[in-house]
Amino acid sequence: MRYWDANSSVYEINWSQRAGTSSSKTYRSTLKETLDVGLGFEASVNAFYVQASTSLQFDFNFHNGNSWENNTVSNEEIGSTKGIQIYKPPEGRNYQAYAFETAVYVTKQGTMRVAHAADPTGAPSGAAWWRDNYGQAPNPAVNLPNRFTFENYDWILTPGDARYQLRGLFLRKSELNPVTKSYDYLTGAVNAGVKPNVQVRVYNFSLHDTPVMFDTLVEYAEVDSVTDKVIGPKKPLGTVRTQLGPMGQADIEVPWDTTGLGGTRPGTARYYRFFVTVDPQNEVKNEIHEGRKNPRAELPPDSDNYGFWPWSSGVAVLTPPITRSPGLLAVRAGRLAVTRNGKPLAKTAKVPQFAELGLEATFAASRAEAHGPLVAFFDGDPEKGGRLVASSLMRGTVEGVNHAHARWRPDRSGTRRLVARVMGTASDPSGRKTSLERPLLVVPVPRARPRKG
Secondary structure, three states, X not given: XXXXXXXXXXXXXXXXXXXXXXXXXXXXXXXXXXXXXXXXOOOHHHOOEOOOOOOOOOOOOOOOOOOOOOEEEEEEEEOOOOEEEEEEOOOOOHHHOEEEEEEEEEOOOOOEEEEEEEEOOOOOOOHHHHHHHHOOOOOEEOEOOOOEEEEOOEEEEOOHHHHHEOEOEEEEOOOOOOOOOOOOEEOOOEEOOOOOEEEEEEEEOOOOOOOEEEEEEEEEEXXXXXXXXXXXXXXXXXXXEEEEOOOEEEEEEEEOOOOOOOOOOOOOEEEEEXXXXXXXXXXXXXXXXXXXXXXXXXXXXXXXXEEEEOOOOOEEEEOOOOOOOOOOXXXXXXXXXXXXXXXXXXXXXEEEOOOOEEEEEEEEEOOOEOOOOEEEEXXXXXXXXXXXXXXXXXXXXXXXXXXXXXXXXXXXXXXXXXXXEEEOOOOOOOOOOOEEEEEEEEEOOOOOOOOOO
16 A cells, blocks of 8 residues: 655556566557456456555556557567556645555556556545545536646646546447447547447545435537637537445446538548536535536636546547548658747747646648547657657548647746657657657746645
8 A cells, every 4th residue: 555645755566476577578569449458357467466455446448449450569578677666756745645556557459557546545644634625525526637736835726727627538439339249439530420429437526425416518619620729619418417426436428419510521620629517507515626606607716527628639520431541641740839828939938837838739641540640749859868748649630731739837947849759650650750849948937845744
């Protein structure tokens, strides 16, 4: 058992006996339609994990299937290692500490992943705070992983709408897969006219014993692919009623009819973003993080009742027919732009440390494709120790110019070298040839002194 308690630590995660403790680990990375497996079930010899406490449950089906079949993209070897190290930064407050456990595993696709499970009342120093703050009333919510930021030695609400970036929304086919007897996940573009289901995971984050009944409203709106801004009104897809007990979660689904939502001609697309609001009519009284006071009122800044997805760009709805070509997508590099408050920054501009910036990588694609490339943004040259600071998985591309968006809050001052790479394309899987660069001067911001506790 480990604790997130404001103390810095480095944890050694050793391979389990099922994975072998002395031999090197070699595995093939493929582009294969698959779902990640639950810990301890179908993982077999590919599961590198630490045995978790029975009070913690791992939940990490990431739904990252795609239609690239079984193309091998790399062979990975972890030579002569007996595990990995995980660094826990000195963030948080000791009186708000919670317990967590960590699992390390390799998917059937060949990707190494790390997952964590948390127990709010598992840390002796923080259990009372969690019970006092989350044990007295209901808390219907969506999962907002970026809602808070640890800055100047304290937790603050993340500035801007990044605090409403939602995790736990998926698109699923409406036709049953006859082999798996389940509804496959859609991870790329949607052909206009298709009617997928929008699946959203909702929660009751309260420790209070009484179950809570609430509605969840799902909406969508069009997004400008160039500016990454919503350009149309939100349109409702449906409302679903749910009852959840303490620390409960449930998946709800509403249909999405994409007829007429595609581009103006075959092979072109329009892009869309989804918005989720739990308890939109404010029926749940005295909830911990109150939502709207009435359906038309503005959301309070600390609300966890509302979120949007995708965080950047949007889901492409392509107008068929789409010409299919053999091989993976080919791209040509364009430019890397940085914005602040929606306005482009010159290469000589100065930005304050921790300011939220928009990153935009423009590239040309050889054709329309349901599954676009991954665009990775680095602070520094990735071949020389540069850090991955953001990424954007393109949910569909069009022939010609495409735009990938992400957000970044630089935590290091000085002259930064931003690098964007378009990964996983036909002629350049590593992204080295389709690499975009630009400088950025980050001005330091004075840090406050650490607060006690």
